[in-house]
Amino acid sequence: MSPTIYSILHVASVLVLTAYTFYAFAAAPETRKRVLMITGIASLLALVGGFGLQAKLQVGFPGWLIVKIVCWLGLSALAGFGYRRRGAAGTLSVIAIVLALVAIVMVYTKPF
Secondary structure, three states: OOHHHHHHHHHHHHHHHHHHHHHHHHOOHHHHHHHHHHHHHHHHHHHHHHHHHHHHHOOOOOHHHHHHHHHHHHHHHHHHHHHHOHHHHHHHHHHHHHHHHHHHHHHHHOOO
């Protein structure tokens, strides 16, 4: 597949993952199973799209990619935390925003 397909898959799945993570912070407990299923699938697609893009562009395994993997892991875990810790939704939202911004900065600056 072309790098464009991987890029679209990666960006779209990260958008869905982020959106449903924020939805989990405010959603009713009955939606837990469905939301966690969607965030899990989106997380897997983000991983496949990201590593597919990395392989097609042959960038190796630089430091900024490791930072993005850590951000992906953190963002993937936050939906589950949102259902378990209802009182910490504000803090978890800030963490999600910071993780997303750090991942975006790593893509555009590639500092190391």
